Amino acid sequence: MAHDNVSMLSPWIRHRLVTEPEVAGAVLGRHASSACGKFVQEVCWRTYWIGWLEQHPGAWSRYREGLDQGLVQLDRDALLLDRYLTAVDGRTGIACFDAWAAELVATGYLHNHARMWLASIWIFTLRLPWELGADWFLRHLADGDPASNTLSWRWVGGLQTRGKHYLARAANIAEYTEGRFDPRGELVEQSAPLAADAPFVREPLALPARPLSGERSGLLLTLDDLHPESAFESSPGPLSMQPVQWTACAVLEPADIGSPLAAGAVASQFRTAALEDAARRAAVLSQGGVETASPASIVDWARAHSLRQVVAPHGRVGSTRPVFDLLGPALEAHGITLVQWQRKWDAMAWPHAARGFFAFRDHIGALTADCAAMNRSA
Ligand SMILES: Cc1cc2nc3c(=O)[nH]c(=O)nc-3n(C[C@H](O)[C@H](O)[C@H](O)COP(=O)(O)OP(=O)(O)OC[C@H]3O[C@@H](n4cnc5c(N)ncnc54)[C@H](O)[C@@H]3O)c2cc1C
Structure with a gap:
């Protein structure tokens, strides 16, 4: 169903098939901020809500x-x-x-x-x-x-x-x-x-972690971030990450979508297609192909590939965090580290999302300055 004056991009942004800096950079690269500022602000509402919930997980429980x-x-x-x-x-x-x-x-x-x-x-x-x-x-x-x-x-x-x-x-x-x-x-x-x-x-935010280069590494993709191609791009600044060689890659099956009841058919189909698409793209990045893994089979998968670290997107509150809270110690028992990466966008934005949106809004300019510049030079 068509709608005027909206992008209908949210399912893709939600799963990071398209990222916030990509969307913000695309519009800021083509339009004056006076014309597209409201849209960029909408995109930042998503970031704000995520950052707020990360710091107030009690709201989810x-x-x-x-x-x-x-x-x-x-x-x-x-x-x-x-x-x-x-x-x-x-x-x-x-x-x-x-x-x-x-x-x-x-x-x-x-x-x-x-x-x-x-x-x-x-x-x-x-x-x-x-x-x-x-x-x-x-x-x-x-x-x-x-x-x-x-x-x-x-x-x-x-x-x-x-x-x-x-x-x-x-x-x-x-x-x-x-x-x-x-x-x-x-x-x-x-x-x-x-x-x-x-x-x-209010709880402290997890510090951004970095994968160690030179270790046997497995990439674990979750529904919170299905674009590994852009996750590790080397960008200037203290939060950049070194490229890692992936020995193996797995896509985590959604164990729980945050409800004890069944998911709707359209939403389920979208998520299945998104995971399949990410798996196809990840196959190019990994030497050992891509497998689908349930939360219970990740430790076996990591051991089968003799991994020393499993690198995954940050486990978000209400989403993958409970799985990772159990998985971290289970991997550690076999000498394997679970590294939860944060994108630069999140690491920059979330600390400002502790109070209301108006306080957060003051930081949008700094947050989007990088992506606008990147798009202009492209
Ligand atoms: C009761 C209620 C429940 C909602 N549940 C969800 C949800 O489960 N998932 C979800 O992504 N959004 C949710 N929203 C926020 C918002 O309605 C949707 O993000 C937006 O309608 C998505 O459509 P769009 O991509 O066409 O938005 P556009 O207007 O084109 O905006 C561009 C992007 O900005 C972000 N955005 C826009 N408005 C908001 C907003 N108010 N809050 C957060 N991000 C926003 C989205 O990423 C969106 O894709 C909810 C809003 C309400 C009032």
């Missing part, structure tokens, strides 16, 4: 606890289950909600406005637990991302920016959809935000 409780409630409360199914099946009778629910499931994509309206109607009109809605999005969006999704839902509910919530307004929906929908009289337009939850403890 609390969301997962809330989701588990919501799922238990669905088992126990037939009326709640009926309201939930009515919403996710797009049978609420609110035409805009039902159309976007169907679009989400059929296409794996929604415009940002539709995501905001849908989440707001879910929380304030349908009065359903927000965690169940966030889970529904995460499972069906091809760009489903633990950081952008969870924190955007928290923001709509008024939890992320304390006391500031987003209420969908019928007149606004009628205006922006150019009359396709007019839900006047159907929405709750006055409501208090969700009850505030306790603040999260």
Whole structure:
């Protein structure tokens, strides 16, 4: 389904088939920053949410606890289950909600406005637990991302920016959809935000690690970063990495997409195709070919290739971190080091994402200065 004024690039950026500096550099190389600054800022929202969640992992664990409780409630409360199914099946009778629910499931994509309206109607009109809605999005969006999704839902509910919530307004929906929908009289337009939850403890960011050159090295790709060709490019500055010879390469099967429920068909197909594409490209980089590995088989794979280090993209909160928390010590027991690399973009940006977006925004110029220059000289 076509949409005006948006790139629809998010599934590719989410899995880093296309990277943030590549997108920002491409537009800054062709347009004045006064013309494309807003778009670059949108790209940086993703970076901001990831950096914030990396430093507040409690937001993910609390969301997962809330989701588990919501799922238990669905088992126990037939009326709640009926309201939930009515919403996710797009049978609420609110035409805009039902159309976007169907679009989400059929296409794996929604415009940002539709995501905001849908989440707001879910929380304030349908009065359903927000965690169940966030889970529904995460499972069906091809760009489903633990950081952008969870924190955007928290923001709509008024939890992320304390006391500031987003209420969908019928007149606004009628205006922006150019009359396709007019839900006047159907929405709750006055409501208090969700009850505030306790603040999260800020945790230090992991320091960027570097692979050792000269060691037998295995490249392990995950859904968080499927573009190894650009991950190790030697760039000036203290965060550059030396090129490594890859003895073997493996692509990590997605064990858990952040939900105990099944992923939507479109999102699953996108991820499968993305992993296959990355595996084909990685085969050129590695002497020993590419294998697909489950979290449980990585240690055997590394030992079979006599690896001394396994190099993987940073294990993100809500994504690969729990797998790597177990894998690191399991590899170490066999004298193999797990090295989690960080891209220069992340290492530069994340430390500034500890508070609100406006404080982070001040650093976007420095973050994008490099990629704009690179693109101009290309
Ligand atoms: C309730 C809710 C849930 C969301 N869940 C997700 C999610 O699971 N995954 C996800 O990638 N985005 C999520 N978003 C953010 C945003 O809606 C999408 O990134 C955007 O709609 C993607 O479409 P696009 O590529 O056409 O965006 P464009 O407008 O073309 O923007 C370009 C890029 O900027 C980034 N971006 C734009 N807007 C945002 C934003 N508000 N927050 C973070 N990054 C942004 C994306 O990488 C996007 O591809 C959510 C927003 C809301 C309100």
